[in-house]
Amino acid sequence: MSEFSLFHVLExxxxxxxxxxxxxxxxxxxxxxxxxxVIALYSVIRIIFEPDVMRKLPFLNVFSFSISGIxxxxxxxxxxxxxxxxxxIGSTFESNAIxxxxxxxxxx
Amino acid sequence: MILLIVLCCIMVLIGGIYAGYARxxxxxxxxxxxxxxxxxxxxxxxxxxxxxxxxxxxxxxxTIFVLQLCKKxxx
Numbered sequence: 001m002s003e004f005s006l007f008h009v010l011e012x013x014x015x016x017x018x019x020x021x022x023x024x025x026x027x028x029x030x031x032x033x034x035x036x037x038v039i040a041l042y043s044v045i046r047i048i049f050e051p052d053v054m055r056k057l058p059f060l061n062v063f064s065f066s067i068s069g070i071x072x073x074x075x076x077x078x079x080x081x082x083x084x085x086x087x088x089i090g091s092t093f094e095s096n097a098i099x100x101x102x103x104x105x106x107x108x
Numbered sequence: 109m110i111l112l113i114v115l116c117c118i119m120v121l122i123g124g125i126y127a128g129y130a131r132x133x134x135x136x137x138x139x140x141x142x143x144x145x146x147x148x149x150x151x152x153x154x155x156x157x158x159x160x161x162x163x164x165x166x167x168x169x170x171t172i173f174v175l176q177l178c179k180k181x182x183x
Contacts, residue, residue: 012115022156037116040116041115047142056138059173067148086161091141098138101134
């Protein structure tokens with residue numbers, strides 16, 4: 001009974017899919033979005049507990065990919081796909097720039 | 109679907125605390141990337157998609173500008 005009331009309270013709070021402008025495409029999209037969030041949280045935990053800097057960067061890539069998946073699944077609008085593509089390109093560029101600078105760059 | 113927002117808030121908090129405690133400049137930049145990525149679904153969730161497009165360009169550019177300061181061997 002208390003679980004039901006907890007879910008009722010969670011429904012009353014404002015969330016991404018409780019806005020009238022944003023509605024989820026389907027129930028499976030909600031589950032996929034939540035799964036992407038769990039993958040992102042796991043990669044953040046791996047980033048923290050990895051001692052080597054070079055081993056952190058693939059998990060930063062995993063984190064960026066799951067975040068762009070969340071963005072693409074969260075909004076059923078063409079602009080959301082554009083935002084996901086922009087974040088995908090930008091975050092891959094960023095982590096590759098960090099990796100390239102860490103490795104030493106171009107030798108002259 | 110508030111659980112996803114709570115997950116993103118946890119990620120931003122972890123990234124911020126880790127950026128405070130990290131000593132290596134590259135590690136600090138990685139934590140900054142975690143903060144920038146975790147804040148993005150919070151902006152999308154309110155419907156500000158155009159601002160998210162602008163931030164997706166600005167955040168990696170600012171990271172690359174900071175990256176000029178920490179060449180290997182100098183820092």
